[in-house]
């Protein structure tokens with residue numbers, strides 16, 4: 001029975017995805033036809049071929065089976081400025097490693113309108129990239145110097161996405177790696193974002209459906225509110241702080257206490273980011289503190305995660321880069337007056353280098369080490385090599 | 392009369408005086424000037440880079456030079472050669488210099504740029520530096536150098552490093568002339584942005600200018 005349920009859900013999700021894909025394409029085509037005089041469609045394609053050795057790379061799987069270490073991936077960015085203030089942007093992802101049982105190999109990651117009358121006011125509407133943090137922006141512009149993502153943007157905790165669970169029961173799901181995310185980057189939400197900046201300060205405010213901790217929660221009736229403030233100190237230092245609150249459970253979640261709605265279960269995120277660049281050096285650091293309401297009393301549990309990252313160019317064609325990140329889960333009551341983290345704390349270290357074969361083709365080689373504290377499969381180490389080219 | 396001419400020419404050579412010789416003249420015609428197309432993701436998100444920047448309007452249609460002039464005489468380096476980064480554009484967009492010239496790359500914007508080139512003629516990466524600062528590169532080999540900014544992929548400039556003093560830039564109407572070339576058989580190189588380089592065998596005599604129309 002549960003097997004049938006699962007396949008039905010998968011099918012429903014696929015229909016929903018196809019619907020979003022179809023609607024986005026229609027919007028795009030109508031937009032182009034309505035502004036024939038000015039429209040010029042611009043495209044950029046990225047093609048990635050990756051090979052890996054060592055333990056499985058599945059620890060980097062995103063929710064829908066896409067994985068930056070999958071063998072063949074392609075991204076297609078399309079844009080058109082319909083007027084000098086209004087543009088439309090679409091990003092399509094193809095990932096050969098996606099299991100067609102669960103999702104399509106090709107999908108529209110984002111499709112949105114950008115209305116930009118001045119630099120102090122930009123309005124994005126549609127399926128929009130993440131408002132919080134700074135890695136999503138870099139990754140969206142294909143500026144990830146390594147191959148994998150920071151833990152906080154990809155990792156799946158043991159906290160279930162579609163059921164209310166008591167704290168004690170959560171301990172038995174430690175290491176399940178199929179639950180809620182921390183601040184998910186690989187799937188975007190539908191909504192509106194207003195942003196602006198001058199030379200030293202910037203702001204972003206957004207309302208979307210779903211949640212950055214659980215994208216399928218876009219099926220519930222709640223909203224996600226996000227805000228970010230950023231400051232530039234000279235050209236080389238950027239700092240940002242953001243806050244987000246959302247209803248993170250999927251619609252029709254089970255075990256909802258009577259008198260309570262799915263939407264009452266909230267998650268919050270406080271996230272700070274810091275960037276320092278100069279000469280041949282580029283460094284980034286981000287820290288996040290998340291809370292999730294769980295159990296019949298909607299008690300809060302929390303986690304902290306961070307990463308620091310550096311890149312140094314040694315030669316015009318050659319750079320080295322490394323990223324170290326950790327997730328630290330809150331300790332909760334485990335009975336017998338003892339306390340335990342509600343999932344295994346995890347450390348990820350990825351390091352490697354890149355060689356620019358040409359301006360548009362880069363070869364990357366990385367090693368990634370994941371260490372779970374007190375888990376059976378406590379260490380995962382693998383090596384990967386990637387050829388990435390822009391067409 | 393012929394004898395007198397030979398004597399005068401010989402004396403000029405002996406005393407290292409310039410020998411008058413004819414030149415190459417003509418016109419460059421570009422049938423379909425390729426539109427400046429932005430490239431890369433950062434260009435995709437900038438609405439103002441799809442049009443030709445003002446700097447490009449003063450660019451020459453083409454640069455012409457003699458490739459294989461015999462002898463090892465080094466041309467004088469171009470003085471104060473520079474490409475500035477201003478308003479997220481390279482100024483000038485096309486710079487012609489002689490081999491041995493040092494080019495400065497001042498940043499005049501509040502933001503960082505990262506000037507680099509992976510061209511065969513010269514590979515360099517200047518890293519990031521702030522407004523008012525500059526770094527220089529010595530171009531010690533002749534050829535075409537494509538210059539980019541790593542941060543803003545739409546920023547693109549060209550440096551034409553010519554091997555000798557026999558070179559010219561087209562005038563506004565596309566006409567050009569390289570004068571006082573000693574007679575001989577050479578290869579004339581014609582370069583124009585967004586077009587394949589043309590190499591034309593030429594014979595320069597001492598009594599008549601060579602007239603050419605070069606189509607791109």
Ligand SMILES: [Cu+2]
Nearest residue numbers: 504540542543
């Ligand atoms: Cu730049």
